[in-house]
Amino acid sequence: MKNNNVRGVYYVISLTFTVITIVCMLVVSLLIYANYTVSTKDTIVRENSEILKQISLNISLYTKTMMRISDTMYYNVIKKADISDISAGTLLHDLNLIYEGNTDNIVSIACFSSDGDLIAAAPNATLKDGIDVTSQEWFQLANTAVENIHISTPHIENL
Numbered sequence: 654m655k656n657n658n659v660r661g662v663y664y665v666i667s668l669t670f671t672v673i674t675i676v677c678m679l680v681v682s683l684l685i686y687a688n689y690t691v692s693t694k695d696t697i698v699r700e701n702s703e704i705l706k707q708i709s710l711n712i713s714l715y716t717k718t719m720m721r722i723s724d725t726m727y728y729n730v731i732k733k734a735d736i737s738d739i740s741a742g743t744l745l746h747d748l749n750l751i752y753e754g755n756t757d758n759i760v761s762i763a764c765f766s767s768d769g770d771l772i773a774a775a776p777n778a779t780l781k782d783g784i785d786v787t788s789q790e791w792f793q794l795a796n797t798a799v800e801n802i803h804i805s806t807p808h809i810e811n812l
Contacts, residue, residue, distance in 0.1 A: 715758070722755055731764065748775040763812065767796055780812050 730751065734744040744764065752762050752775035763774040769787035771780050786792045 718755075718758055722751065722759065726751060726762070745773045745775070748773050752776060761812075765792065784812055786812065 726748075730744065730747040734747070748762050748764065752759055761774060761776060764772040765786055766772055769785065769792065771786075780786075
C-alpha cells in the first residue's frame with residue numbers, strides 16, 4: 654500500500670509540475686506575442702511616418718525646382734524677349750536651353766499669348782490640329798491669376 658501512495662504522490666507531483674509548466678509556457682508565449690505585436694505596430698507606424706516625411710520632402714523640392722524654372726523662364730527669358738520678333742530665335746533658343754537643362758522635371762515648355770496662340774515651344778514648336786488652348790482649365794487659370802507659377806491637378810496635355 655505504501656508503494657501505491659508513493660506512486661500517487663509522484664503522479665500528483667508530476668501532473669502538477671506538467672500543468673504549471675504548460676501554464677507558464679502559455680503565459681510566456683502570450684507575453685512574447687503581445688510584445689511582438691506592439692513592437693511590429695510601432696515599427697510600421699515609424700516607417701510609414703518616415704515614408705510620409707520623404708514624400709513631403711520630395712514634393713517640396715520638386716515644387717521649389719518648378720518655381721525656380723518658372724522664375725527663370727519669366728524673368729530671364731520672357732521679360733527679355735521681343736515677342737513681336739520671334740524670327741530672331743532668341744526666345745526659342747532660351748526655351749530649348751531651359752528644357753535641355755531640366756529634362757528630368759519637364760516634358761515640354763510652351764509659351765502662349767493671352768489669345769491662345771503658340772509663340773514658342775520646346776522641344777516641339779507646333780500644336781496638333783484643332784487644339785483650342787483657351788478652353789482648357791490650366792490656360793484660363795494662368796490667364797486670370799497674377800502669379801507666375803500655377804499648380805494644377807494632374808492632367809494629360811494633348812497639345
